[in-house]
Amino acid sequence: MSICGSSEPEHKSVRRKAGRPFDASKRAAIVDAAAHHFFHYGYAATAIEQVAADAGVSKVTIYNQFGDKRALFVAAVERECEKLRGHFSIEHAAPGSIRDRLTAIGQAIVAFLFRPEMLQFERRIAAETEAEPAIGAAFLEAGPWRMKHGFAAYLSHAVSAGELAIPDPMLAAEQFVSLCKGMGDLERRFGAIVTPEQRDRRILGAVEMFLAAYGTTPSLAPTDR
Amino acid sequence: MSICGSSEPEHKSVRRKAGRPFDASKRAAIVDAAAHHFFHYGYAATAIEQVAADAGVSKVTIYNQFGDKRALFVAAVERECEKLRGHFSIEHAAPGSIRDRLTAIGQAIVAFLFRPEMLQFERRIAAETEAEPAIGAAFLEAGPWRMKHGFAAYLSHAVSAGELAIPDPMLAAEQFVSLCKGMGDLERRFGAIVTPEQRDRRILGAVEMFLAAYGTTPSLAPTDR
DNA sequence: GACAAGTTGAACGGCTCCGTTCAATAAAAC
DNA sequence: GTTTTATTGAACGGAGCCGTTCAACTTGTC
Structure with missing residues (x-):
């Protein structure tokens, strides 16, 4: 089973077999x-x-x-x-404070992940993974893991710039995404509606917590609201 | 559709109808x-x-x-x-530092959620939620939301004891659980194996980050290892 | 004991759908 | 033009399974 391997594994100009070709x-x-x-x-x-x-x-x-x-x-x-595969590029050079950029990234991630089509796709993949584990693995490679690597690289970049202090960027990437999704991930899968306010509340909380743990400048709004 | 309402809604000793009763x-x-x-x-x-x-x-x-x-x-x-419904009681009086207790709770939560039977159950519920939203709602009520409330109460208790400083316990409860699960939740659903080491790493990271954000005593191991 | 209602086994109708077969036709390579 | 292969439409076999019906039996209440 060759799921999601390189797109064109063997297109060597082997002599096309005679007869009418596939359309x-x-x-x-x-x-x-x-x-x-x-x-x-x-x-x-x-x-x-x-x-x-x-x-x-x-x-x-x-x-x-x-x-x-x-x-x-x-x-x-x-x-x-x-x-x-085309959907995971984060601009390494973006304007604004690290707090603003994290917020924007969190919003983009949640918006991307919570699209209805993504929900459908995940549902199907999860269901068929049971019968065909390779399908689930292919999805993890093309989606979540790819995103995790990209985001971890971004974080490492910010660490180099002295904006963050992160011992384990891969773990930190997971943490941030998990915080942004929060329980909304479950609720979405089980049919509950997630309001934009809830989303924003979670993203705000994620940024706050993330900076409390990994920020280099003393966090300015530890007990907001 | 009366999913998961009160167990015995109308057992008033209404005159049992004649004939052989249900077995x-x-x-x-x-x-x-x-x-x-x-x-x-x-x-x-x-x-x-x-x-x-x-x-x-x-x-x-x-x-x-x-x-x-x-x-x-x-x-x-x-x-x-x-x-x-019977599975969500957290001992309000437990021994050890707040760090130790959070770690133990995180491990218990992950152990509970990552059982294979739970995975199966979630899969089926998610699949059928599409055709019958009430099923998903019932599950959310009986499971995740119930757990969230219980854990938030525990956190509030710790706040009263001065061990934590949390402005929004419900959000904090979500955050802690999300951090503990991390990406392991996805990986599990899509057939990847999650090693105990990965679990422990995530739980450790969750406790660390949680205390960095909500701890009252200056965190002792900010850059552990 | 009379009555009412649940239980059983078997069989059936009906439906959906996968995957195959076949003969006829179209399109490319030689 | 010949050969090779793809495409098409239709039809079929076969399987699985839901939900129903029926007649016989069992178990309860009155």
């Missing part, structure tokens, strides 16, 4: 439709025939190209993970 | 078997016939008593939530 545009349409159905209605609730119809393609074509329902699902996950 | 022991056996199957194999993958066989009961009996597959699932969730 790449059809393949893309299939994966698109499949991703939509899988992540919107769930794996079991997705009928191959429906995917075929949405992709404007025959069902047999899908089985020709992917062979299996699971394989199609894996392909959809791969595509989504690929999209994820 | 309570059978009902219990059914719910037991159903819970096992639902939380072990998932809702869709659970066949009523199998539940009936495991409970030593006829399929028709299940339909007589519960009427529906969903209703049976709800009954199983109710029973599990009921069990959850």
Whole structure:
């Protein structure tokens, strides 16, 4: 099972086999439709025939190209993970105090993670991880772990600049994100609504606590409000 | 849909209707078997016939008593939530420094939350919350929110004792738990193994950070190690 | 004992859906 | 033009499972 490996492992200009080649545009349409159905209605609730119809393609074509329902699902996950990979760049040079920048980063992270599509995607991945652990691993690599590394690098940068004092940036990255999400993560997964006020309260608290632990200048608002 | 309301809403000694009454022991056996199957194999993958066989009961009996597959699932969730309710008591008088006590609490919380059965249960609840939001709400009430209140009360107690300085105990409770779980929560859900060392590292870091923000005595080990 | 209601086993209808087969057709390589 | 391969539409086999029905039996109340 090669989930989320390098995109084009072997495209050596090997002599194309004779006959009519696969229609790449059809393949893309299939994966698109499949991703939509899988992540919107769930794996079991997705009928191959429906995917075929949405992709404007025959069902047999899908089985020709992917062979299996699971394989199609894996392909959809791969595509989504690929999209994820582009979303983790933090500007190393940003304006404002470290407090302001942390706040902005926290808001961006929460906004990104709490999108409804992300919720759906996580749900499906978590459900299928049980049957196919490689799927969960691929998601962790492409998403959370990647983000953690990026953010840890940012923190290290701030440490170099003397703005923070962090013994373990990887741990600190986890801590900050965990604080920002707080219980909102659970509530979201279990259908409770999380108000923007709650989000902001958690982010504010996260920044406050983070600076209390890792700040270099004596924190100015230890007992705010 | 009455999920997790008061256990026995109307048991007024209303004149028992004539004829053979429901067999309570059978009902219990059914719910037991159903819970096992639902939380072990998932809702869709659970066949009523199998539940009936495991409970030593006829399929028709299940339909007589519960009427529906969903209703049976709800009954199983109710029973599990009921069990959850007993698990959130924190000893207000415990020995040791506040640091030691927080560490012990963190370890207990993580140990409780990371049990495999809890993972399974959460997975199923999250999956079914989509179709039935009341299920997710019931779980939040019986589990996370209950725990949060209990822990916040404990923290308030420590504040009264002058051991901590916390402006918002509810937020602080969230923060501590979030820090203890850290990314381990995600990793667990997506099939990655979380080593005891990682857990302990996170708990240690959580206590450290928590005391840095809310401690009353100057933290003794800011840059531990 | 008469009555009412739960329990059982078996069978059935109905539904959804996966994956395959087949013959006909289209598109590329040689 | 020939060969090779992909695509299509339709149909089929097979499986799983929900929920119902029925007749017989059991267990309770009156």
